[in-house]
Amino acid sequence: MNLNEGKGFDTAKSVMAQLPFFSCKRIILDAKMQKDISRYIYCTELGISPYPGDYSMQPQRWIDKFFIIKSTINDAIKKESKNA
Secondary structure (H helix, E strand, C coil): HHHHHHHCCHHHHHCCCHHHHHHHHHHHHHHHHHHHHHHHHHHHCCCCCCCCCHHHHHHHHHHHHHHHHHHHHHHHHHHHHCCC
């Protein structure tokens, strides 16, 4: 439906909006995910690789996580700037 109407759909936003109806957000937070977010911020701020080696030596799983985190942060910034 969203594709047909030209609307964007963000799974993360949808889950966060509906989560309070089914569970407590604190239960969903995962220490491993929080570590990935910390790693992302650390690497971005300091301009270093999270793992030894260049881009081609980074684990594909980390690259996927990196772009998911980056996209989510950028979407939050856009939303915040629209509301300001």
